[in-house]
Amino acid sequence: MLLQSMTIDKTECGCDEAGRGCLAGPVYAAAVILPRGYANEMLNDSKQLTHRQRERLRDQIEHDAVAWAVAAVEADEIDRTNILKASFHAMNMAVRQLAVTPELLLIDGNRFYNETDLPYECVVKGDGKFMSIAAASILAKTYRDARMAQLHEQYPEYGWDSNKGYPTQAHYAAIERCGISPWHRKSFRLNRQMDFLSALES
Numbered sequence: 764m765l766l767q768s769m770t771i772d773k774t775e776c777g778c779d780e781a782g783r784g785c786l787a788g789p790v791y792a793a794a795v796i797l798p799r800g801y802a803n804e805m806l807n808d809s810k811q812l813t814h815r816q817r818e819r820l821r822d823q824i825e826h827d828a829v830a831w832a833v834a835a836v837e838a839d840e841i842d843r844t845n846i847l848k849a850s851f852h853a854m855n856m857a858v859r860q861l862a863v864t865p866e867l868l869l870i871d872g873n874r875f876y877n878e879t880d881l882p883y884e885c886v887v888k889g890d891g892k893f894m895s896i897a898a899a900s901i902l903a904k905t906y907r908d909a910r911m912a913q914l915h916e917q918y919p920e921y922g923w924d925s926n927k928g929y930p931t932q933a934h935y936a937a938i939e940r941c942g943i944s945p946w947h948r949k950s951f952r953l954n955r956q957m958d959f960l961s962a963l964e965s
Contacts, residue, residue: 776865777895780850781903785928787947789835792853793902796829806897808890809904821905832860842950851876
């Protein structure tokens with residue numbers, strides 16, 4: 764089971780994002796405050812769970828959490844800034860939407876740009892270590908997947924119901940065949956030779 768908390772007495776909020784490496788669609792982030800001593804053996808990094816498990820856990824998290832919030836930054840803003848800044852901004856927006864003010868933010872990853880006055884700790888692979896970060900990863904992932912399924916109804920040729928905007932061979936082929944949609948990230952090189960590490964580190 765994942766760790767319940769980093770501190771003994773602080774109100775902690777886990778933060779994570781979903782969709783940073785996608786060719787299309789918004790990046791989502793979630794912030795979750797779980798009750799002190801909360802235990803759920805199913806909680807894990809969203810990437811390690813099935814779709815059905817994530818959906819079940821989403822309902823549990825939203826029911827059990829002291830507070831939770833989800834925010835998104837759209838593709839046009841990603842293009843104006845960059846994907847890393849957009850991911851951080853989405854996390855900050857989610858934190859500011861919380862009904863309860865946390866005393867410590869637990870951020871998945873190795874860096875963060877803090878737009879609040881709250882203290883924070885970065886945790887590398889934190890979604891596989893702390894329950895609150897795992898819970899945030901699940902909410903961010905499920906909300907983003909639902910959004911991409913909606914966008915698929917408008918642009919079914921890209922297969923977003925299955926690839927969720929990620930760079931699959933089928934997605935690349937659809938771009939080559941149909942061109943880009945209004946939801947594609949134009950700051951990304953939308954071809955099969957794209958080096959995504961350069962985009963993520965920009």
